[in-house]
Amino acid sequence: MVLKVVFIAELYILLFIFYQDLKYRAVNWIAFLAITLSGFFLSFHAVGLKNTLFNVLLNNGILLMQLLLVYLFYYVKSGMHTKIINKKLGLGDVLMLAALSFSFSPVNYIVFVFLSLVASLLITMVKRNKQTIPLAGYLGLFYFIFLMINHFFLDFNPYLIQPDL
Secondary structure, X not given: OHHHHHHHHHHHHHHHHHHHHHHHOOOOHHHHHHHHHHHHHHHHHHHHHHHHHHHHHHHHHHHHHHHHXXXXXXXXXXXXXXXXXXXXXXXXXXXXXXXXXXXXOHHHHHHHHHHHHHHHHHHHHHHOOOOOOOHHHHXXXXXXHHHHHHHHHHXXXXXXXXXXX
């Protein structure tokens, strides 16, 4: 019963993040905290504390590497130190990526982030939007879609480090 309540709350929070980021280009930080806590709770229930902490540490290491690569790209491009948070990439986007690190094994995290970035780019290109990309909102929407498809059709455990084949 508690798992179902946390799962449903997570779905509503993801839609809230999508709505806020699209409408205001800002998301209340409590929503990121709620996604982090629900992701931790669901992961802990699925794979235990040791595997959850392992996944979170690796996923956040992956996120830090991504941020470092973005920083290096802009450093090489401009030849000087460039602030990337809130200039090239929103703080909410980084917080959302960090919050989602609690919801996947490292391989699944990489696949989810990659596919979400590609889909976000395609949506932006189709809309011909020259403004900022509401990446946190899109990540929330894509994770919502993944959870719904998984819940009703796949029954895939995204927290597993090595899925049973």
